[in-house]
Amino acid sequence: MHLATVAHAAGTSAAVLDGDVWRALPAADLSALLAAGTPVPAVRAQAGTVIDGAVPVLPLPAPRKVICCGLNYADHIRETGRELPTRPTLFAKYADTLTGPGADLVLPKGLDVDWEAELAVVVGATLRRADRPTALAAIAGYTVANDISVRDWQYRTLQWFQGKAWDASTPVGPVVVTPDELDPAEGVEVICRVNGEQVQRGSTRTLVFDAADLLAYISTFTVLRPGDLVLTGTPGGIGAAREPQRFLADGDVVETEIPGIGTLRNTVRFTA
Amino acid sequence: MHLATVAHAAGTSAAVLDGDVWRALPAADLSALLAAGTPVPAVRAQAGTVIDGAVPVLPLPAPRKVICCGLNYADHIRETGRELPTRPTLFAKYADTLTGPGADLVLPKGLDVDWEAELAVVVGATLRRADRPTALAAIAGYTVANDISVRDWQYRTLQWFQGKAWDASTPVGPVVVTPDELDPAEGVEVICRVNGEQVQRGSTRTLVFDAADLLAYISTFTVLRPGDLVLTGTPGGIGAAREPQRFLADGDVVETEIPGIGTLRNTVRFTA
Numbered sequence: 001m002h003l004a005t006v007a008h009a010a011g012t013s014a015a016v017l018d019g020d021v022w023r024a025l026p027a028a029d030l031s032a033l034l035a036a037g038t039p040v041p042a043v044r045a046q047a048g049t050v051i052d053g054a055v056p057v058l059p060l061p062a063p064r065k066v067i068c069c070g071l072n073y074a075d076h077i078r079e080t081g082r083e084l085p086t087r088p089t090l091f092a093k094y095a096d097t098l099t100g101p102g103a104d105l106v107l108p109k110g111l112d113v114d115w116e117a118e119l120a121v122v123v124g125a126t127l128r129r130a131d132r133p134t135a136l137a138a139i140a141g142y143t144v145a146n147d148i149s150v151r152d153w154q155y156r157t158l159q160w161f162q163g164k165a166w167d168a169s170t171p172v173g174p175v176v177v178t179p180d181e182l183d184p185a186e187g188v189e190v191i192c193r194v195n196g197e198q199v200q201r202g203s204t205r206t207l208v209f210d211a212a213d214l215l216a217y218i219s220t221f222t223v224l225r226p227g228d229l230v231l232t233g234t235p236g237g238i239g240a241a242r243e244p245q246r247f248l249a250d251g252d253v254v255e256t257e258i259p260g261i262g263t264l265r266n267t268v269r270f271t272a
Numbered sequence: 273m274h275l276a277t278v279a280h281a282a283g284t285s286a287a288v289l290d291g292d293v294w295r296a297l298p299a300a301d302l303s304a305l306l307a308a309g310t311p312v313p314a315v316r317a318q319a320g321t322v323i324d325g326a327v328p329v330l331p332l333p334a335p336r337k338v339i340c341c342g343l344n345y346a347d348h349i350r351e352t353g354r355e356l357p358t359r360p361t362l363f364a365k366y367a368d369t370l371t372g373p374g375a376d377l378v379l380p381k382g383l384d385v386d387w388e389a390e391l392a393v394v395v396g397a398t399l400r401r402a403d404r405p406t407a408l409a410a411i412a413g414y415t416v417a418n419d420i421s422v423r424d425w426q427y428r429t430l431q432w433f434q435g436k437a438w439d440a441s442t443p444v445g446p447v448v449v450t451p452d453e454l455d456p457a458e459g460v461e462v463i464c465r466v467n468g469e470q471v472q473r474g475s476t477r478t479l480v481f482d483a484a485d486l487l488a489y490i491s492t493f494t495v496l497r498p499g500d501l502v503l504t505g506t507p508g509g510i511g512a513a514r515e516p517q518r519f520l521a522d523g524d525v526v527e528t529e530i531p532g533i534g535t536l537r538n539t540v541r542f543t544a
Contacts, residue, residue, distance in 0.1 A: 065366055089429035092364035094337055157361035166493045221438045
């Protein structure tokens with residue numbers, strides 16, 4: 001299944017793709033649908049009327065947790081000059097950090113804004129001190145994210161959070177694809193383009209910690225609930241690791257694509 | 273005013289202290305009261321009946337953000353061997369990380385669990401790119417917190433989050449004291465005792481970044497809302513900086529006190 005939160009004339013709705021039309025699911029968005037506790041495989045049976053003019057927006061507007069893994073692709077780790085890790089490097093975002101698949105990235109001018117295309121995992125069941133098989137079974141689906149990073153703030157101190165949690169800076173979407181239709185273990189491509197030029201392309205085959213590893217590890221210290229998001233890290237090719245460094249400019253169009261899921265298309269808009 | 277969320281026979285209620293009794297405020301807890309938008313100075317007028325058998329519990333059970341400053345007391349910075357910072361080091365917790373003023377700290381055995389007594393700031397108004405005077409005026413009050421830290425997980429990777437976000441590990445409370453009754457700029461003592469032995473004692477006069485500095489700085493990148501919490505860092509005396517290092521043992525009683533606010537009293541309970 002392809003699931004989404006779609007905007008339409010009367011508001012938003014959780015929705016499931018049926019051929020080339022979106023059918024309504026009984027919730028205002030996927031966060032609410034997952035919080036209501038319906039197991040994801042059962043939602044197709046809830047599909048209602050066709051939604052005319054449906055436009056996918058941020059699929060999960062209200063996760064309680066958005067936990068990100070850094071340094072998880074062998075090639076990206078090498079470009080930062082580090083050794084392969086034995087434990088995942090984790091940091092947090094909040095729901096406010098997220099934005100939609102077509103939203104402008106509105107940030108104050110003068111920041112060193114960089115891209116990080118990522119596969120994101122949507123949690124589908126409550127996980128607490130879960131083993132790997134339990135974590136794997138709890139994956140509701142996968143979506144696309146770009147962990148847009150304000151590098152100068154990220155490196156002001158030892159902790160990355162203040163460069164990673166700018167409001168409405170992390171686009172997510174456009175859809176959530178269920179695990180029966182997409183298996184990152186077989187390798188899905190994670191691609192970033194800036195103004196049409198490919199700047200990142202990696203395969204999830206090279207992930208050091210895969211989705212189930214991350215969910216199980218995180219659940220050791222904090223509960224994960226339906227609708228929570230885990231971002232799995234970015235492949236090589238970030239702007240900060242280039243020589244010379246390259247950051248996003250006002251008007252730049254950032255496309256983040258995972259074939260089999262879809263493409264985010266976000267334009268950078270700097271404010272005074 | 274002293275505000276709290278109190279437990280009683282019929283559930284919980286936001287409450288205001290009137291002499292030596294707690295009077296009900298019209299919300300189930302302080303998170304809900306603040307989210308409803310009543311300015312804090314106006315809540316006394318909402319005080320209702322006396323609540324018999326009121327026991328303060330976690331005052332803010334549902335903050336959207338819990339943002340913490342590390343390395344903010346000159347003496348604690350020196351004990352970690354670092355220079356005085358020009359920018360606050362920030363990291364995130366979630367609502368799940370918090371627990372009540374008398375709750376047991378239930379953690380798996382075998383972890384290096386350490387104390388960090390802190391002054392916590394309760395946000396009382398929405399702040400977005402606020403200057404310092406605006407941030408100062410938006411402080412609803414102050415409470416006590418202990419940023420209990422799992423040191424071995426904190427230092428597994430570069431990012432502290434996984435050692436700082438164990439569920440129900442950060443006690444907060446017992447009450448929230450409004451700024452008209454407590455001014456950290458004049459210096460309030462932040463004290464931690466383990467089994468009665470004082471292990472930390474610092475004054476907020478030595479904070480590098482004070483409450484208003486932190487709220488203004490954070491609001492540059494993310495909105496703060498009524499009920500959000502900002503932890504201001506811990507003074508010297510943590511167990512990890514001792515020689516030899518000292519961590520908490522099963523049954524240890526951790527008391528965290530700020531005179532003028534109150535005392536948290538939490539017992540460590542290790543599980544198998």
